[in-house]
Every structure is written in structure tokens, then in C-alpha cells.
Amino acid sequence: MTVTVAFDGAFAIDSAGDDAPLAYMVHALRKRLDRPRFVALVRHPDWRLARRLGVETAANLEHDSKTASLGRWYRGLNYGDSRSGLEAVAEVVASADLLVLGAGNFLTEVGIDVLRGHLPRFVAMTLAAQMAGTPVMLFGLSANRLRHPWTARAAQWLLHAADGVTFRERIAIENLEASGVRIPDHALLPDPALGAPPAAIGLESSLLAREGIPLRRGRRLGIALRDLGWLGRATAEHYEREQIALIDAWCANEGDDVLCVPQCTYDVDGPRTDDRRVAGTLRDHCRFPDKVHVIQGRYDYDEIESFYRAVDGVVATRLHGAVFAARMGIPVVGIAYEDKVRGFFDQLGMLEASLPWDASSTGMLERLHDLMADGDRTRTRLRAGIARLQAGLVTYVDLAERLATSSQGSRTGLTAGRRAPMRSMPTPTA
Numbered sequence: 001m002t003v004t005v006a007f008d009g010a011f012a013i014d015s016a017g018d019d020a021p022l023a024y025m026v027h028a029l030r031k032r033l034d035r036p037r038f039v040a041l042v043r044h045p046d047w048r049l050a051r052r053l054g055v056e057t058a059a060n061l062e063h064d065s066k067t068a069s070l071g072r073w074y075r076g077l078n079y080g081d082s083r084s085g086l087e088a089v090a091e092v093v094a095s096a097d098l099l100v101l102g103a104g105n106f107l108t109e110v111g112i113d114v115l116r117g118h119l120p121r122f123v124a125m126t127l128a129a130q131m132a133g134t135p136v137m138l139f140g141l142s143a144n145r146l147r148h149p150w151t152a153r154a155a156q157w158l159l160h161a162a163d164g165v166t167f168r169e170r171i172a173i174e175n176l177e178a179s180g181v182r183i184p185d186h187a188l189l190p191d192p193a194l195g196a197p198p199a200a201i202g203l204e205s206s207l208l209a210r211e212g213i214p215l216r217r218g219r220r221l222g223i224a225l226r227d228l229g230w231l232g233r234a235t236a237e238h239y240e241r242e243q244i245a246l247i248d249a250w251c252a253n254e255g256d257d258v259l260c261v262p263q264c265t266y267d268v269d270g271p272r273t274d275d276r277r278v279a280g281t282l283r284d285h286c287r288f289p290d291k292v293h294v295i296q297g298r299y300d301y302d303e304i305e306s307f308y309r310a311v312d313g314v315v316a317t318r319l320h321g322a323v324f325a326a327r328m329g330i331p332v333v334g335i336a337y338e339d340k341v342r343g344f345f346d347q348l349g350m351l352e353a354s355l356p357w358d359a360s361s362t363g364m365l366e367r368l369h370d371l372m373a374d375g376d377r378t379r380t381r382l383r384a385g386i387a388r389l390q391a392g393l394v395t396y397v398d399l400a401e402r403l404a405t406s407s408q409g410s411r412t413g414l415t416a417g418r419r420a421p422m423r424s425m426p427t428p429t430a
Contacts (some may be wrong), residue, residue, distance in 0.1 A: 001383060003039040003404050005029060006096035008060055008125050009139070010104050010219075012042035012050070014266040016301035017320025019049055020193035021103035021140060024300060026053050027197050033404070038091055044268075049300050058092050059085060061121060066269040073115035094132035098404035101309035102127060103140030103192050105340055107158075107176065109151045123154050126161050135163040135403040139396065140192045142340045143172035146179040156181045162174065163397045168192075169343025186204040190347055190389035190398055193323050206308045207303060213293045218255025221368075222311035222330070223247070224263055224321020225279050227272045228337055228357070238358055239317075239337075240278070244286050245361035246315060251288035260294040261307045263318040276320070313368050317357075319344060327386055329379045331371035333364055336396065350386040 007025070010018040040050060050057045057241050061076070063069035072078050075088025084390055093099055106118040113114040113120060122138075129136045138159065146152045155176060165186040167173055173183055208215075225243065229236040246257050260283070262275035271277040276294055295307060305324040308314060314332040316322040319341050325332040326348060328401035335341040337357040346356035353371060355363060371378045 001408060002035060002037050002095045003098075003408065004039065005098045005100060005404055006039045006041065006092050006134075007055075007100045007401065008041040008122070009100075009106075012044045012047040012057070012118070013039050013264070013268075014298055015264040015273075016299075016304040017193060017263055017318065017323070020196035020301040020305075020323075021198060022055070022422050023053055024192045024195040024393070025100065025139070025396065025400065026055060028195065028393075029400060029404075030054075032397060032401050036404075039091060039096065041089060047305070051145055052300065058088060061086070061089055061124065064268070069116070073113075074121070089125075089200050090128050091126045093134055097407045098132050098400060099125065099129045099134050099138060100137045100139045100400060101141075102138055102166075105142040105338070107141055107143035107146070107155050107172070109144065109146050109148060117153055119151065119158070123158050126158055126230065130161065133407075135407050137162065137164040137400055137403055138162045139312070139400075140166055140168040140189060142168050142338075142343070143171065143175045144339065146174045146181070149180075152176075152179045153179050155179070159186075160184050161336065163403055166396060166399065169340055170346065171339045171343045175339060187399070189229060189395055190392050191319075192322055192393060193301075194319055194327065194386060194390050195357045195393040196301060198327065199306040201309070201363070202305040203303065207297075207299070207306065208310060210219045211293075211295055211297060211360075213259070213295075216255075216257060216310070218253065218257070219250075219254070219312045221247075221250045221258045222308055222314040222316075222321075222325065223258060223260050223279070223316040224314065224316035224325075225260060225275055225282065226264070226317050226337070227275075227278045229272055230318075231337070231357075235357070239335075240282060240285075242359065242361045242364070244282050246364050247282060247286045247292060248288065249361055249365055251286070257288075257291040257293065259307065259311055260271050260292065261304060261321060262295055263304060263321050265298045290373060313372050315364050315368060317341075327384050329386075331366045331368060331375065331378045331382075335359065335364075347384075347389060349388075350381060350385065396414055411430075 040053040040055050040057050042057050043062045045057040061074040076083050101122050126136050148279040167188050260279035267274040274295050279294040283289050308325045308328045314325040321333050322334040334341045334354045336354050342354045411412045
């Protein structure tokens with residue numbers, strides 16, 4: 001009997017770091033299960049990576065854009081809405097043997113509203129799963145500090161309602177506990193993006209040629225930028241000023257240049273989530289614009305990762321710029337604009353390579369030069385850390401397989417009872 005696994009996360013929005021965890025789970029579960037069926041609930045169902053992964057897609061509860069969502073709750077929940085889309089989502093959940101929610105930073109507070117935002121969406125999906133008797137797995141979640149008491153209550157309900165709970169960083173658990181959230185049995189596991197199938201060696205050369213980017217003559221710095229405007233104008237201006245100074249200092253040496261690798265190119269809601277925009281702005285304001293190359297195409301996660309093979313060192317603000325660079329064994333400094341960046345380097349055993357968001361360009365360069373100067377030791381540490389973390393990823397697959405297969409034959413639609421939550425799961429040491 002075919003096992004069906006449904007996923008709901010931040011997929012199909014041109015974000016490499018959000019797509020890679022799905023690629024890992026699909027790839028790993030396909031090895032475990034007999035001809036499984038995968039369905040991803042996404043904002044935009046026409047998604048090129050889904051075809052590559054062999055995953056069906058269906059529209060999730062989100063609107064097509066932020067503009068369409070203004071003043072409205074989720075699709076199907078507003079007065080006058082057609083209920084067909086809502087019913088279709090519910091049917092995907094009801095027909096699945098497992099609903100996987102995540103991975104990523106979904107336990108966040110962007111406003112308290114029952115039917116809007118990341119956390120409320122997972123609450124709504126879990127409620128639908130409870131009605132259908134479908135087990136729920138919380139997949140590699142991150143968490144920030146929660147200020148509003150009802151946000152904390154919603155997070156606690158979600159965690160205790162799920163049949164399996166996995167976190168991506170230790171600091172996520174600390175943030176929730178500091179917010180007054182009681183944490184159920186759970187597993188602390190590495191970032192699942194670390195297990196996604198990598199691109200073929202040499203792909204980066206053909207992609208760079210397609211982009212019209214010349215071969216490097218000296219050292220090439222990779223940068224994974226992101227717009228920090230949502231943290232306030234002063235924060236964004238300081239960050240961009242230091243990134244420009246970093247670019248200028250690097251490019252001052254003859255032959256050295258910079259490659260800006262966009263982890264997210266989603267521009268449906270405006271330029272803020274398109275890393276190419278901030279990269280272009282910084283290039284235009286630096287002293288050496290001709291030495292700053294910005295990747296312009298839209299690529300899948302593995303293609304994005306391959307670009308890091310073409311650089312000598314990386315400064316990454318985007319979390320998965322750091323993850324991908326580390327997988328490639330490239331010396332990398334992470335800019336911790338959120339706790340999840342610092343959390344990754346903590347798990348990697350290289351916390352010294354993580355700097356605060358307001359770090360100076362001088363501090364970034366000094367830290368990167370230290371890592372590059374002792375290149376062999378840095379690469380050895382990176383490879384050993386990545387191998388250790390990758391070994392811990394199997395717990396995700398073990399849990400998903402157990403929940404999906406145990407639900408078959410025990411569910412009778414709306415009358416199905418809830419299974420007992422997991423009592424213990426191994427937590428790999430970081």
C-alpha cells in the first residue's frame with residue numbers, strides 16, 4: 001500500500017535554504033519506503049524543483065502575494081471566499097499518512113493573529129490533521145523569543161499536539177523556554193539541508209559561463225547577502241555600509257574580486273526578499289563595481305550551492321549561504337542577524353566563525369583571513385563537523401518513516417484516535 005507524505009513549509013518561493021530540507025527528506029524516504037507518494041503544499045504550485053524531485057504540488061492556505069493577503073485571513077476563511085481551496089488543503093492532509101511541517105524558522109512572532117502568519121498556519125494545519133487522524137511531524141524548526149503570551153500559548157499547543165518534534169538549533173529550545181513555553185519530548189538535530197543531494201562537480205563552471213562571469217584571476221570572495229530592512233532602517237544602513245567596506249577592502253588587491261550568490265530570488269512581494277537587489281545596490285555603491293559579480297539567474301538549491309566551489313572564502317548573512325559553503329569545505333564567516341546563524345556554527349563546532357550582525361568590515365576580514373591562512377586545518381574542521389552533523393540526520397528519516405507507516409491501517413478518517421506521542425529520541429551531541 002502506497003505511503004503518502006504531505007509537506008507544508010516555505011517551498012516554491014525561490015529560496016534555496018527552504019527547498020534543500022525537502023530535497024533531503026524526499027530523497028531519504030524514497031530509499032526507505034516502497035514507491036511513496038509525496039505532496040508539497042506550496043504558495044505557487046507551478047514549481048520547477050518539484051518536477052526534479054518527483055513531488056506533486058498543491059496550493060497551500062497562503063494567498064499568492066502579500067498584496068493579495070492585506071486585510072485578509074487565509075484563503076477560504078474570509079467572508080465570501082470560495083471554500084474549494086480550503087477543502088482541497090484539508091483533503092491533502094486527510095489523505096496523507098503523515099504531515100511534515102517545516103523545516104525552518106516558523107516559531108516566530110510577526111504579529112498575533114489567529115489566521116495569519118507562519119506560526120498560526122502550522123497551528124491551523126495541525127488542527128486539520130487532528131480532525132483527520134493524520135500524524136504530524138515538526139521538522140527541523142527554529143524559534144525566536146516570543147513576547148506575546150498568546151503567541152507562546154500557540155507555540156506550546158503546536159508542540160504538544162504534534163506526534164514528533166524536532167528542532168534545528170539548541171538556541172531555539174532556549175528561546176522557547178525563556179518565553180515560558182513547555183517543551184515536550186523532542187530531538188535536537190542538525191539542519192536537514194546538510195543532507196540534500198549535492199550538485200555534480202563542475203556544474204559551477206557551466207553556470208558561471210552562462211552568467212557571463214569571467215574566470216578568477218586572483219582570490220574570489222563569495223558573499224551571501226540579504227536585506228535587513230525589516231530590522232529597521234538604522235540596522236540596514238549599518239549592515240550595508242560595512243558590507244560595502246568589506247567589498248572595497250577585498251577588491252583593493254589586484255586580481256581579487258567578489259561573487260554575490262543569491263540564496264533567495266523571490267520578488268513577487270517586492271524586492272526585499274530578492275538578494276540580487278541588495279547585491280546590485282552594494283555593487284553600485286562600492287569603489288570597484290567592475291569586480292563585483294552578481295548571479296542573476298534563478299537556480300535550484302544544488303545549483304546555488306555549486307557556486308561556492310568557485311570561491312576561496314565566504315562571508316554569509318544568509319544562513320544557508322554558510323551551510324552550503326561549509327558543505328563545500330570553503331572557509332566561511334557567518335553574520336548572525338538571527339539566532340539560527342549562530343546556532344549552526346555552534347553545532348558545527350566553529351562558533352568563532354560567527355559574528356554579530358553589526359560586525360565591522362575589519363572584523364569580518366580578520367576572521368576570514370584567519371580561517372583562510374590556516375586553510376588545511378579549517379577545511380579539516382569543516383569536513384569533520386559536516387560529517388558528524390550529517391550522521392545525525394538519520395533521526396529525521398527514522399521518525400518520519402515510523403509515523404507514516406504506523407498510521408497505515410490504524411486510521412479510519414475522522415474517527416481515528418490519536419497515537420501516543422513519542423517518548424524518547426536520541427539527541428546527537430554537537
